[in-house]
Amino acid sequence: MRITATKTRFCHQTWQLEAQIQLVQHNTEATYLVTDMTPFHPVSHIWPDHPADKGRLKASGATFEVIDCQVGAIELSTGELYVGTVIPVKRDAEGWVFVVVHVLSPTEAIKVGESILLEVDKEYQLSLSRGHSAGHLAFLALNKVLSEGYWRKDADRKDAHGNYDFNSYAQETSFVTPDKCLDTYRLGKTLRKRGLNSADMLSDLKSIxxxxxxxxxxxxxxxxxxxxxxxxxxxxxxRYWMCDLGEGKIAVIPCGGTHASHLSEFGSIQVQLLEIDAQIVEMHTNVTR
Known part of the structure; x- marks a missing residue:
């Protein structure tokens, strides 16, 4: 069977669809399943900020839990599947296709060529989508506040609203969980050289x-x-996240995750800034509905 790159539907408010199995691979711990299209969002092997979707699939009258969902790459000349961090090539490498890998408990009951029904856990995906969009809104707001007095010279990087991009400069990690996002920022020597008054930022953290x-x-x-x-x-x-927040420019942010579809999906978004030490600040973003 000819294997093609997975068509994704996780950015289209689609939580269920029929798909055809293109590849099944087994090991002692799991069965890997690749289909021609999917509504499941996989965790990225490069920047794993957004968790994999949960859900199930139905095939031949049986239901199977999707216990994980990862990015895979298939070498077309050999049919070899590489999953997650062992992927040896960059995207769009010649002779390779990138796929979504649905991870199941070991099973021999699913075969290549079968048509199956894929069903994402809608409420779980929506909670991650709210958390991820809230994280974007929070860092845009933080960038704007810091641009108004906490930079002593012009910064080369600007965000989608034209503000100094503190988030891009300082972000070390970002992790989305249901209705939450946790960003960790490092206020090191390099950032101070670029013009951030980090001492003032730390002393004013609650005001910020x-x-x-x-x-x-x-x-x-x-x-x-x-x-x-x-x-x-x-x-x-x-893929690009877009929202008009009335800041003169529509915010456009490159992002591969799933997201809320309207600001009305948030009852509130509350940020807490925590000084972990003299160089590390955490931003905890919490959503209420």
């Missing part, structure tokens, strides 16, 4: 937190959609 939360509350009053601009239907095609 309050200003960020006021700005988020103002943004959430807007009757505005959040859209995903997908430049293709495959896993490796670029």
């Amino acid at each position: 937190e309050q200003q960020v939360n006021v700005l988020l509350a103002d943004w959430l009053k807007r009757d505005v959609v959040i859209t995903m601009d997908c430049h293709g239907e495959h896993l490796t095609d670029s």
Whole structure:
């Protein structure tokens, strides 16, 4: 059977679809399943900020839990599947296709060529989508607040609103969980050289937190959609988060995750900024519905 790159539907508010099995691979711990299309979002092997979707599939009258979902790459000349961090090539490498790998408990009951029904856990995906979109809104708000007095010289990087991009410079990790996002920032020597008054930021952290939360509350009053601009239907095609927050420019952020579709999906977004030590700040973003 000819194997093609997975067509993705996780940015299309699609939680169930029929698909054809293109590849099944077994090991002692799991069965890997690749289909021609999927509504499941896999965890990225490069920047694993957004967890894999949960859900199930139905085949031949039986139901199987999808216990994980990962990115895979298949070498077309050999049919060899590489999963997650062992993928040896970059996206769009010649002779390779990137796929979504549905991970099941070991089973011999599913065969290549079968048509199956894939069903994402909708509520779980929506909770991750809210958490991820809230993280974007929070860092845009933080960037804006810090741009108003905490940089002593012009920064080369600007965010989608034209503010100094503290998030891009300082972010070390970002992790999405249901209705939450945790970002970790490092305020090191390099960032100070670029112009951030990090000592002032730390001393004013609670005031900054309050200003960020006021700005988020103002943004959430807007009757505005959040859209995903997908430049293709495959896993490796670029996708962009877009929202008009009334800042003069529409916010456009490259992002491969799933997201809320409207600001009305948030009752509130509250940020807490925590000084872990002299160089590390955490931003905890929490959603209420």
